[in-house]
Amino acid sequence: MKIQTLQEKAEEIVNLYISKYKLEPINIRVKKLRACGRARYRTRFLSVPVWTYEQGGMEYFTAYTIHEVVHFIMHDIHNYKGNHGKKFREMEILLLKEHNIVPLEYKKAYYQRMEDVNGKLLWLDTKAKRIKERLKEYEIS
Numbered sequence: 001m002k003i004q005t006l007q008e009k010a011e012e013i014v015n016l017y018i019s020k021y022k023l024e025p026i027n028i029r030v031k032k033l034r035a036c037g038r039a040r041y042r043t044r045f046l047s048v049p050v051w052t053y054e055q056g057g058m059e060y061f062t063a064y065t066i067h068e069v070v071h072f073i074m075h076d077i078h079n080y081k082g083n084h085g086k087k088f089r090e091m092e093i094l095l096l097k098e099h100n101i102v103p104l105e106y107k108k109a110y111y112q113r114m115e116d117v118n119g120k121l122l123w124l125d126t127k128a129k130r131i132k133e134r135l136k137e138y139e140i141s
Protein backbone atom coordinates (compact mmCIF):
# COMPACT_ATOMS: atom_id res chain seq x y z
CA MET A 1 0.00 0.00 0.00
CA LYS A 2 1.23 3.44 -0.89
CA ILE A 3 0.96 6.34 1.52
CA GLN A 4 -0.80 8.33 -1.24
CA THR A 5 -3.55 5.68 -1.37
CA LEU A 6 -4.07 6.11 2.37
CA GLN A 7 -4.15 9.87 1.93
CA GLU A 8 -6.88 9.52 -0.72
CA LYS A 9 -8.86 7.11 1.44
CA ALA A 10 -8.70 9.52 4.38
CA GLU A 11 -9.82 12.44 2.17
CA GLU A 12 -12.69 10.32 0.89
CA ILE A 13 -13.90 9.63 4.46
CA VAL A 14 -13.47 13.25 5.55
CA ASN A 15 -15.26 14.62 2.47
CA LEU A 16 -18.12 12.19 2.96
CA TYR A 17 -18.82 13.62 6.41
CA ILE A 18 -18.08 17.23 5.48
CA SER A 19 -20.81 16.85 2.91
CA LYS A 20 -23.19 14.88 5.12
CA TYR A 21 -22.91 17.21 8.14
CA LYS A 22 -22.18 20.40 6.17
CA LEU A 23 -18.90 21.04 7.95
CA GLU A 24 -16.36 23.71 7.08
CA PRO A 25 -13.41 22.31 5.08
CA ILE A 26 -10.93 20.14 6.95
CA ASN A 27 -7.33 19.68 5.94
CA ILE A 28 -6.37 16.06 6.54
CA ARG A 29 -2.85 14.65 6.30
CA VAL A 30 -1.75 11.04 6.62
CA LYS A 31 1.69 11.23 8.19
CA LYS A 32 4.49 9.10 9.50
CA LEU A 33 4.06 9.98 13.15
CA ARG A 34 5.20 8.07 16.19
CA ALA A 35 2.45 9.51 18.35
CA CYS A 36 -1.30 9.64 17.91
CA GLY A 37 -3.27 11.77 15.48
CA ARG A 38 -4.56 15.26 16.08
CA ALA A 39 -7.71 17.26 15.50
CA ARG A 40 -7.12 21.01 15.69
CA TYR A 41 -10.33 23.02 15.40
CA ARG A 42 -8.81 26.47 15.03
CA THR A 43 -6.70 25.59 11.98
CA ARG A 44 -9.13 22.87 10.75
CA PHE A 45 -6.23 20.43 10.63
CA LEU A 46 -6.41 16.74 11.21
CA SER A 47 -3.60 14.18 11.10
CA VAL A 48 -3.74 10.40 10.97
CA PRO A 49 -0.58 8.34 11.55
CA VAL A 50 0.58 5.74 9.02
CA TRP A 51 1.14 3.19 11.78
CA THR A 52 -2.63 2.81 12.18
CA TYR A 53 -2.63 1.09 8.78
CA GLU A 54 0.60 -0.82 9.37
CA GLN A 55 -0.69 -2.25 12.64
CA GLY A 56 -4.38 -2.60 11.95
CA GLY A 57 -4.98 -2.50 8.22
CA MET A 58 -7.58 -0.45 6.38
CA GLU A 59 -10.25 -1.08 9.03
CA TYR A 60 -8.23 0.37 11.89
CA PHE A 61 -7.00 3.23 9.70
CA THR A 62 -10.63 3.97 8.76
CA ALA A 63 -11.81 3.79 12.37
CA TYR A 64 -9.00 6.07 13.50
CA THR A 65 -9.79 8.61 10.79
CA ILE A 66 -13.46 8.53 11.72
CA HIS A 67 -12.59 9.10 15.37
CA GLU A 68 -10.80 12.32 14.43
CA VAL A 69 -13.63 13.43 12.13
CA VAL A 70 -16.16 12.87 14.94
CA HIS A 71 -14.25 15.48 16.95
CA PHE A 72 -15.00 18.02 14.21
CA ILE A 73 -18.63 16.97 13.87
CA MET A 74 -19.22 17.26 17.61
CA HIS A 75 -17.35 20.55 17.76
CA ASP A 76 -18.96 22.14 14.71
CA ILE A 77 -22.54 20.98 15.00
CA HIS A 78 -23.05 20.38 18.67
CA ASN A 79 -20.47 22.76 20.13
CA TYR A 80 -19.59 19.74 22.20
CA LYS A 81 -16.87 20.04 24.81
CA GLY A 82 -17.13 16.60 26.37
CA ASN A 83 -14.22 15.09 24.45
CA HIS A 84 -14.86 11.32 24.50
CA GLY A 85 -18.08 11.36 26.46
CA LYS A 86 -21.33 9.52 25.81
CA LYS A 87 -22.55 11.73 22.94
CA PHE A 88 -19.17 11.49 21.22
CA ARG A 89 -19.20 7.68 21.43
CA GLU A 90 -22.77 7.48 20.14
CA MET A 91 -21.83 9.45 17.02
CA GLU A 92 -18.64 7.46 16.58
CA ILE A 93 -20.48 4.13 16.80
CA LEU A 94 -23.02 5.36 14.24
CA LEU A 95 -20.35 6.38 11.71
CA LEU A 96 -18.22 3.27 12.24
CA LYS A 97 -21.22 1.09 11.55
CA GLU A 98 -21.54 2.70 8.12
CA HIS A 99 -18.10 1.21 7.46
CA ASN A 100 -18.97 -2.22 8.88
CA ILE A 101 -16.92 -1.63 12.05
CA VAL A 102 -18.05 -2.20 15.62
CA PRO A 103 -15.92 -0.86 18.49
CA LEU A 104 -16.27 -3.09 21.52
CA GLU A 105 -13.79 -1.87 24.09
CA TYR A 106 -11.95 1.39 24.53
CA LYS A 107 -8.56 2.23 25.88
CA LYS A 108 -8.57 5.91 26.82
CA ALA A 109 -9.50 7.72 23.59
CA TYR A 110 -9.04 4.86 21.17
CA TYR A 111 -10.16 1.32 20.50
CA GLN A 112 -9.01 -1.72 22.39
CA ARG A 113 -11.08 -4.19 20.40
CA MET A 114 -12.99 -3.93 17.13
CA GLU A 115 -15.01 -6.41 15.14
CA ASP A 116 -16.93 -6.20 11.91
CA VAL A 117 -20.74 -6.41 12.02
CA ASN A 118 -20.53 -10.21 11.62
CA GLY A 119 -18.28 -10.58 14.64
CA LYS A 120 -15.00 -11.04 12.81
CA LEU A 121 -12.10 -9.70 14.87
CA LEU A 122 -10.49 -6.64 13.24
CA TRP A 123 -8.32 -5.08 15.90
CA LEU A 124 -6.85 -5.67 19.33
CA ASP A 125 -4.66 -3.44 21.38
CA THR A 126 -1.80 -4.58 22.11
CA LYS A 127 0.63 -6.06 19.61
CA ALA A 128 1.06 -9.13 21.81
CA LYS A 129 -2.69 -9.74 21.71
CA ARG A 130 -2.78 -9.26 17.93
CA ILE A 131 -0.01 -11.82 17.45
CA LYS A 132 -1.82 -14.26 19.70
CA GLU A 133 -4.98 -13.89 17.59
CA ARG A 134 -2.93 -14.03 14.35
CA LEU A 135 -3.95 -10.58 13.16
CA LYS A 136 -1.46 -9.63 10.48
CA GLU A 137 0.53 -6.46 9.96
CA TYR A 138 0.58 -4.38 6.76
CA GLU A 139 3.32 -2.68 4.80
CA ILE A 140 3.46 0.83 3.49
CA SER A 141 5.80 1.96 0.71
Ligand SMILES: [Zn+2]
Nearest residue numbers: 067071084109
Ligand atom coordinates in the same frame (compact mmCIF):
# COMPACT_ATOMS: atom_id res chain seq x y z
ZN1 LIG B 1 -10.17 11.79 20.40
